[in-house]
Amino acid sequence: MIQKKISTAVIKRLPKYYRYLGDLLENDVVRISSKELSNRMGVTASQIRQDLNNFGGFGQQGYGYNVEYLYNAIGKILGLENKYNTIIVGAGNLGQALANYTNFDKRGFEVKGLFDVNPRLIGITVRGIEIKDLDEMGSFIKENSIDLAILTLPKQKAPKVANDLVSYGIKGIWNFAPIDLKLSNKNVIVENVHLLDSLMTLSYNIKERI
Amino acid sequence: MIQKKISTAVIKRLPKYYRYLGDLLENDVVRISSKELSNRMGVTASQIRQDLNNFGGFGQQGYGYNVEYLYNAIGKILGLENKYNTIIVGAGNLGQALANYTNFDKRGFEVKGLFDVNPRLIGITVRGIEIKDLDEMGSFIKENSIDLAILTLPKQKAPKVANDLVSYGIKGIWNFAPIDLKLSNKNVIVENVHLLDSLMTLSYNIKERI
Numbered sequence: 001m002i003q004k005k006i007s008t009a010v011i012k013r014l015p016k017y018y019r020y021l022g023d024l025l026e027n028d029v030v031r032i033s034s035k036e037l038s039n040r041m042g043v044t045a046s047q048i049r050q051d052l053n054n055f056g057g058f059g060q061q062g063y064g065y066n067v068e069y070l071y072n073a074i075g076k077i078l079g080l081e082n083k084y085n086t087i088i089v090g091a092g093n094l095g096q097a098l099a100n101y102t103n104f105d106k107r108g109f110e111v112k113g114l115f116d117v118n119p120r121l122i123g124i125t126v127r128g129i130e131i132k133d134l135d136e137m138g139s140f141i142k143e144n145s146i147d148l149a150i151l152t153l154p155k156q157k158a159p160k161v162a163n164d165l166v167s168y169g170i171k172g173i174w175n176f177a178p179i180d181l182k183l184s185n186k187n188v189i190v191e192n193v194h195l196l197d198s199l200m201t202l203s204y205n206i207k208e209r210i
Numbered sequence: 211m212i213q214k215k216i217s218t219a220v221i222k223r224l225p226k227y228y229r230y231l232g233d234l235l236e237n238d239v240v241r242i243s244s245k246e247l248s249n250r251m252g253v254t255a256s257q258i259r260q261d262l263n264n265f266g267g268f269g270q271q272g273y274g275y276n277v278e279y280l281y282n283a284i285g286k287i288l289g290l291e292n293k294y295n296t297i298i299v300g301a302g303n304l305g306q307a308l309a310n311y312t313n314f315d316k317r318g319f320e321v322k323g324l325f326d327v328n329p330r331l332i333g334i335t336v337r338g339i340e341i342k343d344l345d346e347m348g349s350f351i352k353e354n355s356i357d358l359a360i361l362t363l364p365k366q367k368a369p370k371v372a373n374d375l376v377s378y379g380i381k382g383i384w385n386f387a388p389i390d391l392k393l394s395n396k397n398v399i400v401e402n403v404h405l406l407d408s409l410m411t412l413s414y415n416i417k418e419r420i
Binding site for chain 1: 225288307381388403419
């Protein structure tokens with residue numbers, strides 16, 4: 001399979017393909033035509049064919065796509081066969097909820113540590129992991145080869161801690177703080193989940209529809 | 211102020227403007243030039259001028275934007291002066307974490323009820339709100355004029371409950387279930403937060419960068 005440079009728009013759609021193919025697999029669907037996949041996903045069949053052609057084209061005329069093969073291939077493209085040692089920084093409500101969410105582990109994001117500054121939280125155990133003092137984060141990252149940090153701190157605290165994480169050699173930050181992080185090292189990947197932005201979009205659309 | 215039909219791309223950027231302007235307000239900044247706002251937000255100054263011109267143009271040549279005025283105007287466009295009576299359906303880890311997140315209340319999304327099917331959760335109180343049996347959801351929505359539901363159920367349960375919500379007259383669903391909801395009424399607004407999709411995008415970008 002020859003892999004070309006893939007456009008951002010295609011990459012953004014890959015998790016959706018992966019999700020739909022995973023559902024099909026769970027329902028023991030062995031193969032699917034681009035037309036049927038198109039109906040389910042609400043995108044055009046030609047879009048699907050174009051997208052998947054980026055990866056060599058998995059379909060066969062008159063047969064369709066082999067669901068399991070395509071699912072595994074997209075998983076591989078997404079890097080899901082890799083394991084990412086992960087810490088959660090900010091062990092409040094959201095941090096603890098994410099620590100309890102086992103689906104992340106299944107995708108290879110294994111939570112190894114939880115950190116906070118709140119003395120009332122330090123020492124508490126969430127799913128077998130003890131919440132540690134933020135002061136211990138640097139040594140923990142090095143000793144446990146941590147790749148990734150989930151940042152669930154308030155926006156006031158997030159920028160400094162994010163740059164600390166960068167200096168400790170982290171590769172990526174999944175950022176839930178309601179702020180756009182400006183990192184000293186542009187090679188560190190940031191993926192934002194701006195919950196309030198999403199809620200405001202919902203608000204706008206409800207207002208317009210009423 | 212004459213309001214034209216605004217493009218989706220502009221609307222998607224409004225929450226970000228609102229967030230940056232809110233930060234400026236907190237720091238007692240009274241006015242800002244489009245150039246400085248552009249530096250902070252990482253978008254071009256002409257983009258900012260174009261975007262804000264959609265709403266009549268708030269800036270004055272040589273003066274810049276009045277931060278508070280612009281903040282309030284965008285808030286109004288986003289419908290944030292409205293109050294949305296909200297319920298959370300699915301009171302597991304994520305549902306409880308969201309119930310505890312007071313920033314949603316500040317934006318007008320007031321959590322009035324929490325629902326689950328798990329007998330171990332029913333009766334527990336989160337931030338003063340008792341978790342109720344899902345069977346009581348329909349009457350609760352009608353009696354309390356609920357506008358909006360936050361859906362934090364597993365994907366197997368989400369589609370049926372989403373259509374129940376529609377039949378009870380809900381206006382919008384903020385969906386955290388890892389599934390694209392297909393609703394019987396297209397007038398109900400759905401805003402998705404697909405956490406696993408976001409995590410997979412992060413995984414892809416880390417894989418490509420390493």
